[in-house]
Amino acid sequence: MDDFASETDSDYTSYWRDWFISSRGNEYFCEIDEEYLTDRFNLTGLQTEVHYYQYALDLITDVFDLDCEDDMRESIEKSARHLYGLVHARYIVTTRGLTKMVDKFKKSDFGKCPRVHCDSQALLPMGLSDVPYQKSVKLYCARCEDIYNPKSSRHAQIDGAYFGASFHNILFQVYPALIPQKSRRRYEPRIFGFRVHAGAALARWQAEERVEMRKRLKESGVAIDTTKLFIEDAEADDSEVNEGSGRGTVAGEAPK
Template identity: 45%
Template sequence: MSFLQNNEPMGDVSWISWFLGVKGNEFLCRVPTDFIQDKFNLTGLEFISETLDVVLDQEFDNQGWDDGLDIADAEQLYGMIHARYIVSPRGVEDMRLKYERGDFGSCPRVYCKGQKTLPVGLSDLWNQSHVKVYCPRCNDVFVPRSRSALLDGAMFGTSFPHMFFMQLPSMKPHPPLEKYVPRLYGFRLHQKALMPHEALETTPKNIGSSVSNLPFLASSTPKSLLLPFSNTDLNS
């Protein structure tokens, strides 16, 4: 067996090494077996003992996979344990190495200038959403641009990137100094010009305005863009 993407030693035939080597699982880090074997770390997780045995299997035979066990159950169990591990001090350190290598990709925003991202889940429950990546510069989330986008978000949980920077505050980047400003021929657009058409139609109208009595104005100009006239203006 060749070296795997998480630097496992050659010859490692455990289930964890096999699972981490599957294409698309690059966001995941190796959870130590002693962490998995600690019953405290499994508190609240629902699983059968046979599934845990598969996850801890040190001589996993992919070709002889037992059809009586669903691989999805082992994936879910490992994923939920993984979410707990990466918020521990050891887990944060493991993810730091992956973060510094750029394993999780970079922010697509222009003014974030290639800021490295971290994986995050939008829910702590399984099968609710796929993993997203969080940019610590603009504090927004995006869909990963890799096959890892198919991983369940619960494998990372909603707290991971924030715990990461709480434990490593020196790595927290400054927000971008620049911001895109919409302009037309060099002039900054009014906020109303950026609103969707439906929002303009629901803008409250001025009751009693004499504008409605001017058919040539009412037919050619949106009322929401007109300034109200007074009677003195019409008589002058």
């Protein structure tokens, strides 16, 4: 058992990046080249954002040889994951990083759009903020141009800053051939096969807006003439009824 434990620990220390990429929940990440990690220029500014920065970098680059207690090792491991994520956001907008992410995109490693009319369009991970600890990672669909939450709770816990808010747009700028054709199909609400009249939805929206406006005016202390509002609402309702019936009158003419 002692030999097995030491061998496992050695493998874990020697191949940290392989272990990290293959861990469940880290499928969105690509492997960062060692040349990129060892170039200090690429890590500029990260020293102040990561605790145990040097130890974490040593762990990522497989040169960590510090004999420390379990609590400190756990802290270094946490810092290494955070450092890898921050470097990952920079790496995936390079030529080499974009190539790796495109390969994952083509294999739908990030999932497919849940929208029916997008026909299982492959998604791309993105962040709503470049600042860590602000927003978790989201998934962007280039067909409907909307964003979605990951299905897996493990993926939903990934920090969005590890991908950045610009990565998906940069990828489609570099690879315009990957931009899918926009879907023109839209869901049309129907009742027994008949389309729901758009005017009804508009009337409901207008009524809700009037209620919200009154609430805002009341909260701001603006005096409201309720009698005038009631008259305006009644006139608006009458005009909507006339327009919906198709029997509205023109000014100066008697109704037929």
